[in-house]
Amino acid sequence: MKSPASPAQTGVWVGIAAITMSFAAYSSALVVRQGASPDWVHFTLPPILFFNTLVVVASSVTLFMARARTGTTAARPGSGAAVIDAPHLTWLYVTIFLGFLFLAGQIMAWRNLAGQGLTLASSPSSSFFYLLTAMHGLHLLGGLTGILYVVYRVRRSNAVRAVRAYNAASLYWHFMTVLWLYLFAMLATRI
């Protein structure tokens, strides 16, 4: 599945670096704000977050399966560039479904929190909870758009560009999963 230097792939790696820096900034803000004054409220995270975590991990697995089952061949022998010869979309659709399920689950978590009287402004801990989940959700929505674009590309043509889009979108999606695992661990230990 290797193709020579692909700007899309490079672009996603660079994007990952930028997003990592952003969340590093949010994380250090959280640490500094928690230490700044004694108004940090500890609360129990909504239990649905555990289910959401499973969903997002599962979506990475299904994406991996979709990728593994999609056959590719070299476009030109020896060129290293590949085209898709056996599009396999079922697992890709499952991935998209799981992505939306995760987002719905995050909104449920917000409703749960709001039901406990914890709003964006009520405590710095809840501020960061809403903020970090919203930011991750927004980025994940971008990943969903990427996968929908892959479906469109693969259905439309089997060309090198479809493979590049596929590789780039997969990389981004797996990063979104890893990012959520990090955020979940941080929220669980800090809040």
Add this chain to the structure above:
Amino acid sequence: MNSPDSSHAAGPQGFWRKYVFSLDHKVIGRQYLDLSLVAVTTGMILSWLMRLHLGWPALSIPGLGAIAPEATGGIITPEYYLSLMTMHGTIMVFFVLTTAPFAGLGNFILPIQIGAEDMAFPRFNMMSFWVTFVAFIVLVSAFFVPEGPPLSGWTAYAPLSAVGKDAGPGQGWGQTLWVISIGIFCIAQLLGSLNFIATTLDLRTKGMSLARMPFSTWAWFITSIIGLIAFSVLLPACVLLLLDRVAGTSFFIPAGLVISDRLQPHAGGSPLLWQHLFWFFGHPEVYIAILPGFGIVSHILPAVTRKPLLGPRVLIACMIAIAFLSYTVWGHHMFMSGMNPFSATVFSVPTLIITIPAAITTLLWIGTLYGARMRYNTAALFCLGFISVFVSGGISGFFLAQPAIDSYLHGTYFVVGHFHFVMGVASMFGIFAGVYFWFPKMFGRMMNETLGKWHFILTFIGVYCIFMPMHWLGLAGNVRRYSAFTDDYMKGSIPLHRFITVAALFTGAAQLIFFYNLFRSRFRGEIAPANPWQATSLEWTTSSPPPHDNFGGHHPVVYHGPNEYGVAGKDGDYIMQNSPEPEPVAAAS
């Protein structure tokens, strides 16, 4: 090696696709430059208003009262002075010093210098420009909301910037628009940086190894990496600030804060947190503004001295070192913020260390000048001017880098003189050098050299008259950010302030020569040949201006580095990067 997203053999013909929503990096580069021309004019007018008020505090500026109700009768109030200062700084730093040398010149030149047809993501590229444009409109709209633009400075320190309209005129809508504008600007810069990095890594033509990249491309590449990291921290900072302003959170607003006799309904935030996040972006931002100038000067100097640049690899290593170190020094903006004094020492050491690569770079330029048969065209003069103001501004940095000295100088005009020299004027001279050098490539016509030289001489004298006395004012204890100096102690500084004001008006007027030259040459200038400066890099191998796909359907192949000057080549004392002739054996001189 790869062609970008879409085929570029023939350009689009419709007006909208060709000139407005163009995907062509050359059009987008010019759009950025046009936007920064509007921005720099706006920013300059704001500085004139401030200078007039500083020299003659009671002066009623004709017409100002009609445009700005905050300045009743055309007399600038202390609050309106701060608004002018805020908008001047924000417009100049973001929409001129970041936009022109990096996004503007870089967009036009970088893809051609590496032999690519376009940027890696032409659609992102178009988006970055239009998003920047929206950010500018949002910022400028702060002039037209009730109570006018914000007054918290381009650094928007919390809690002043976070508490809303209790904090003063312009701190309501004006400040909110400021935060939104800068957030939007961050998104544009992130897209732009991403594009620059992917383009440089993936779209280099055959033979264009990293070691053979022109210095300007190296500088834009390094700048884009700095920008990527810096703006991805400023964006979260803006999000947090906006939430404090509109959603009632308390990230930056401390507990028990009383402003305008009203207890603010916030608790426990950390104002220092904003400063840390802001300056983690803010200091690298200085290098985002100046590094393209490093690249431009290093690119132009060999062509005008007809000598290879001294120590090309050392230069690139220095730029990389500066990029790394730029992330370790942000605390030197905060010596006086009340943070732990031990941290001040920690931030002082890398600040002094960063002067080493900067000094080495300067010595390399001066070493290149040694023994040169200099061609004194306007671009060359602005390169020399760049070195001069960079050294002048840099030396005052040694003083400010030391916490003990900074505690006296921090709040004074010494700092104003320092950063205007080293960041503002040096970057501007880099932009001017780049524009005079690449104008023939951009528009297919030469700029007028006589007018260019007058522009340089007047500007060079002018900026020294403006910013050198500011250092003396600062040493004498003249505080900055004050709108007028009316008490007995400060009164003595007024004659010097008047001198600076006159110099600022004079220097601003000298820019009219540049504007005239720019517009006249665009339509009436002498027709430019493909390579008017006998330079080696790929942009000079294609026609002026280049065709839509840059090289007329073929991909250039590179055989040499960009530094082959002063050698016996087949065309003269230089060898083009794409010339298949063998490596030179003996120097021509």
